[in-house]
Amino acid sequence: MIPINLSGKTALVTGVADTVGFGWHIAKVLQAAGAQVALAVHPRVLNIVEKTLGRSANDEDRKLPFGVVGEFSPSKVYPSDLQYDTLADVPEEQYEVKGYSNDADFTVSGLAESLKADFGSVDYIIHSVAFSREIKNPLIDTSRRAYLEAISISAYSLTALCHYCLPLMEGREGAVVGLTYIGGDRAVPYYGGGMSSAKAALQIDAKQLSYFLGQKGHRVNLVSPGPYASRAARGIGDIGQMIEHAAAKSPLSRPIEAEEVANTVLFLLSPLSSAITGEVIYVDCGYHAMGN
Numbered sequence: 001m002i003p004i005n006l007s008g009k010t011a012l013v014t015g016v017a018d019t020v021g022f023g024w025h026i027a028k029v030l031q032a033a034g035a036q037v038a039l040a041v042h043p044r045v046l047n048i049v050e051k052t053l054g055r056s057a058n059d060e061d062r063k064l065p066f067g068v069v070g071e072f073s074p075s076k077v078y079p080s081d082l083q084y085d086t087l088a089d090v091p092e093e094q095y096e097v098k099g100y101s102n103d104a105d106f107t108v109s110g111l112a113e114s115l116k117a118d119f120g121s122v123d124y125i126i127h128s129v130a131f132s133r134e135i136k137n138p139l140i141d142t143s144r145r146a147y148l149e150a151i152s153i154s155a156y157s158l159t160a161l162c163h164y165c166l167p168l169m170e171g172r173e174g175a176v177v178g179l180t181y182i183g184g185d186r187a188v189p190y191y192g193g194g195m196s197s198a199k200a201a202l203q204i205d206a207k208q209l210s211y212f213l214g215q216k217g218h219r220v221n222l223v224s225p226g227p228y229a230s231r232a233a234r235g236i237g238d239i240g241q242m243i244e245h246a247a248a249k250s251p252l253s254r255p256i257e258a259e260e261v262a263n264t265v266l267f268l269l270s271p272l273s274s275a276i277t278g279e280v281i282y283v284d285c286g287y288h289a290m291g292n
Contacts, residue, residue, distance in 0.1 A: 012122055084108065260283055
């Protein structure tokens with residue numbers, strides 16, 4: 001067995017909202033491998049995540065994988081809304097929304113400054129953020145506002161994170177991993193609200209970023225999981241049917257597990273993938289290889 005040891009490394013994991021989604025499982029795997037983990041959590045769910053990290057009802061959820069003794073306990077949890085690069089971009093009315101406050105800089109640049117103050121440097125960035133307010137609307141019925149918002153939050157935020165965190169990765173062999181979906185490659189008619197377009201943008205952005213960050217010795221890759229009933233995906237409406245269809249058509253004839261996605265992310269951050277960059281790695285039981 002070849003162990004993966006990330007001791008001495010710092011990982012930023014974005015998009016954690018509960019114990020079901022990929023972000024939670026990725027964060028646990030990274031801590032189990034020895035990394036210190038910082039979470040960037042949307043302000044609206046910050047209180048939920050903080051309670052999850054402390055209450056006894058979630059003791060089982062916090063157990064680390066691979067038989068590692070201990071429970072998941074991030075070094076820092078930051079409020080973070082990745083649709084805003086700086087405080088100058090935040091409209092005044094946003095502060096009236098529950099969870100937002102003038103006391104914390106929840107922008108991307110503010111997140112980078114907090115990481116610099118608390119850790120000094122960052123080795124790994126996990127982009128696990130996607131949102132469309134009209135996810136249930138097919139593309140033909142998606143408004144321009146929702147479409148552009150989906151692109152901004154779900155795709156451009158990767159570029160913003162890389163831009164503001166790149167100085168924190170100076171002199172380190174860093175790696176960035178984001179999460180995409182096959183809807184960025186093929187027409188998935190009911191993956192709506194502009195999300196297919198956002199994933200397509202995310203995929204080409206990751207390839208472009210792999211060049212620019214590669215000049216500094218860092219790698220950028222994406223993982224494309226099969227359909228999975230995360231909190232966000234449940235908003236699609238027919239996620240159950242999507243999971244059943246993919247399982248029936250996949251070579252492995254089963255749905256994916258969140259842990260399988262987390263393990264792939266761990267591999268892509270480790271030295272075992274040192275020559276892999278600009279790639280989309282499918283973790284979908286082979287569904288992407290089939291014709292239907």
